[in-house]
Amino acid sequence: MPDPAPLDLAITTGEPAGIGPDITIGALLQFAANHGGNVGHGGAVRFHVIGDARLLDQRAEALGVAHAWARRIADGDVIVEDIALGVHCEPGRLDARNGHYVLALLDAAVDGLRTGRYAAMITAPVQKSTINDAGVPFSGHTEYLAECAGVPRVVMMLAGPQPAHDNAMLRVALATTHLPLRAVPDALNIPMLVETLAIVDADLRRNFGIARPRILVTGLNPHAGESGHMGREEIDVISPALEQARDADIDARGPYPADTLFQPRHLRDADCVLAMYHDQGLAPLKYGTFGHGVNITLGLPFIRTSVDHGTALDLAGTGRAEHGSMIEAIRCAITMAGHASGRHSNGRADNGISNGQH
Template sequence: MTEKKRPLLITTGEPAGIGMDVVLVLGLAAEGKLQDFARPIWVTADAKAMQTRAEELVAASVLKSIPSWHTINTDINADNVDVNLVDQISQQDIDADSAFILLDIPCAAPVVCGQINIANSAMVAQQLDIAHKLAINNTVAAIVTGPLQKSALIDAGIKLLDGTMFSGHTEFFMQQSGCEKVVMMLANQAMKVALVTTHLPLKDIPAAITAENVRQTVQIVIDDMREKFGLAQPRILVCGLNPHAGEGGHLGSEEIEIINPVLQEFIDAGVNISEAMPADTLFTTRHLANCDAVIAMYHDQGLPVLKSHGFGDTVNLTLGLPYIRTSVDHGTALDLAGSGGASATSLYQALNMANEMADKSLIDVPAV
C-alpha cells in the first residue's frame, strides 16, 4: 500500500449547475491546481454528465483539453461503501496523471445545463450520503461541497433524517452525524462570520434565539477557532438581534433577557468576547480589525456583509462536526453552467482550507 494522505472528497452537487464546471477548471492537467494538495482528489458526479460538461467547456474555449480522470462505479447503497471503494480504488492501476477519481453516481434523467430536473435530486442527496459515510469512517480527510439547489431537493420530497424539510448541507451533515448543534461559518481574508441560526424563515428567528442555542454556538466557535484555526484565545464579537442591539430594551428585549446573560458567562470564564453589539457598528473596520470571528444571529445579518467583501473568494465551513467539511460560497449559478463563466476560486479556497485543516488533524493517518 502506498503511503499517501487521505483523499479530499468533492461533491459536485446539482448537475444542472456549475459544480462540475469548477471541478473541471481546477482539474485541467495544464493548470494542475488539484495537484497543489498532495492528496488524492475524489469527486462525486454522474460520469456521463461530467464528460459532456467537459466537452461543452472545451467548445466554449474555457478548457484547452479535457482533464483526465479515472471513473469508479459506486454502489452507494452498500453498507460498507467505504471499504468497497478503497478496495476498488487500490486494485486499479490509476494513471498518475489523473486529475481526480470520479465516483460515478448516475443521474435518473439527462442533464441539461441550467435546467433543474427534480428527477435528479435523489442523485444530489446520494452524493451527500456517500460523502458522510466516507468522512465519518475516516476514509476521506474532508468533504468539500459544491453547490446544490435547495428548492430542487425540497420539491422532490427529500427530507432530513428527522423528517423535516431539506434545508442545506449544514443541517444534513449535522443530523447524519448525530450532532445536536453545529455552526455555519463563512470565512475570507476580511472576516470570519459564524451564525447562531442557519436556514430559517425570518419570522422563526426570534424563537430560535434561545440561551442554549447561543451558548452552544459560542462554545463551538471557541473550540473550533482553537482546534481548526490554531487561535488559543480567539477575540469574538457578537451581534445583537435587534436594531441598536435593542437600544436598552426599547427596540427589543432578546439582548437583555437572553443573549447578554449567556455572553456574561463566557466573559466571567475569561473568554475574549463582547456583549451583544449593534450589528451595523460591529461590521465597521475599527471593530473588525480587532476581532478573529463575528457571531451573527441570522443568515442575512452576517453573510451579505461578508460576501460584499469577497464573494467568490470565501469558504463556507461547518464547525462542530466530527469531520472536516468546507464548501464553496456560491450557489448553483444556473445561468453560467456549461458557459465557462464560472470562477473556480471559491472551490480552490475551500479545498485549500480543508487540506490545511486535514494536515493539522491528528486523525490524518495514511490510507489508500
C-alpha cells in the same frame, strides 16, 4: 524519511444541471497548475470527485478542457467516484428525478469520512427545490449533514479575505440560519447561544489552530437594543449568554450594534463574528468577499467546506462560471485537515484561505 500519505479530499459535484460540475473541473485544473500536487500541508493531495462520470466528461468537453481533465484522472491525483444520474441531465434544466442522486453524493462523502477514507469534504451547490420536489424535505447542506452526523447543533460560518484591507480574514458565524426573520427572536435563548459559542470556539482551536479565539457578538436589535428601548433580547438573552461563555473560558465580547461592527478597526483583532441571523452576518461578508468566500460547517465530527454561491443554472456548461470560491473551499479544507491531523503545528493559525492568486 518517507513522504506522508496523500491527503484524500472528497468533492461532491452538487446539482447536475447547475455549475457544480463546471467549477469542480475548473478548480481542480487550476489547482494542479498552481501547485503541482504539493500544497504545503506536508504532502500531496488526492481529490475524489463524487458524481456521474459521464456527466463530468460531457461538461469538460463543453468547457473545452476534455484533454486536460482526462490527464488529471490519468495522473491519479483526481479520482472520479462514479454515481449514476437518475436521468439524463441538460445544463440549466432542473429535473426532480435527480434529487435523490444529489443526496447520494452527500451520503457517499459522509460514508467515506466515517471510515477515514476522506480527510474532509467540499460541496458544490445544490438546488433545494429539486430535492424537495423529489419528495425529501431539505432545507440545506448544513441541516442535512447535521442529521447525517447525528449531532444536535451545528453552526454555519462563512469566511473570506478582504482584499481592500490587506487580505485580512473575515469569519462570520450564525446563531440562526435558514429561518424566517419573524422566527429569529423566539429561536434565541441563553443555552443555545452558549452552545453555539462553544462550538465556534472549539472548531477555531482545533481546525484553525487559534489558541484563544476572540469572538465578537452582534446584538439582535438596532443599536444593540439601545439599553432596552429597542428590544430586550440583548439584556435578557445575549448578555447573560456571553457571561456564561466567558465563565467557560471563551473570549466572547459584545453585544455590539451590527451596523457598525463590520468595520476594519473593530474586526482587526477579532477571529470571528457571531451574528444573530442569516442576512445580518452574511450581507456584509458577501459584499466584501463574494466569489472568494467559503461556507464552513462547524460542530460536525468531520470537516466540510463549500462555496459561497448557488447553482447559477444560466451559467452551467457555458464556460462563464467563476470557480474562485471552489478554489478557496479546497484550500480551506486542506488547512483545516492539516490542523486536525497535526500536520500544521505553527501556533497562531494561518488564514484557512490562501491570500495568493485565485
